[in-house]
Amino acid sequence: MSTEEQLLVRRIREGTVIDHIDAGKALLVLKALGITGKEGNVVTVAMNVPSIKLRKKDIIKIEGRLLAADETNKIALIAPRATINIISEYKVKEKRRVDLPDRFVGVFNCPNPSCISNAEKSIASRIEVLDKEKQKLRCWYCGRMLEVNELISSIY
Template sequence: MEELKIRPIEDGTVIDHIPRGQSLNVLRVLGVDTSTRDVVSVAMNVPSDAMGRKDIVKVEDREIGSKEADIIALIAPDATVNVVRDFEVRDKYEVSMPDEIRGVLNCPNPNCITNTREPVETVFDVRDGEIRCDYCGTVLTDEVAEYLG
């Protein structure tokens, strides 16, 4: 059992086994920026038996929902989410690749209906590692985090 290299939290979520260098993208998925009021800790380049080096993100007083976990899966497919209450891990699960992503990513095609006729919720299909806009067929080619709203 690998220990978490950061101090325990009372309540919140610890996302472990993030590929090194991806923790900031995970924060973007979670909507953490300079205006956030959550207590957030990031550990980068933590030694890991399985991964060599990994990143860990800890968000206090917030439980990560499945919609956010789905997007995290695209960035960090081996991530584990630990939901902590009263200093104990109450729920632990591995993220799983979604079949479909709704309303989170923006389509890069300026002529896509999701960009021209707002509000139309974006829908992307995930298949064979490819993320494709359900409306215009555009395939996302950059890092997923680049398409976050």
């Protein structure tokens, strides 16, 4: 991060900074992570920040929470170029990228209206990643093959 960006997103003692989110996707990222703001942590969202790599990007900073890889991998379809910075005592303790997980549980809704995961509130959706490179995705319940875009629009 440049000094200018550090000023924009003030330094935090402990927490997670999600950088290089495609511009306009920050709120979707928060939704996929299940962060509503009701948890009480300080959450800072910066949108359309000038970026050399992406031209424009979003940044999210979550104070007091260290997100594990299996949590941040939930955003792999929404923000595939995101970089995760785990901050401890004002220093970057760990820097990692996001990887497609083997499955998404409870992140996206199956677009098939008659799928049991939509009919039964107690059943969390389960989307299997069959091919990580080709991004082949299938609902574990109804077997429908799913497009990345329809999954992303399912969580709006």
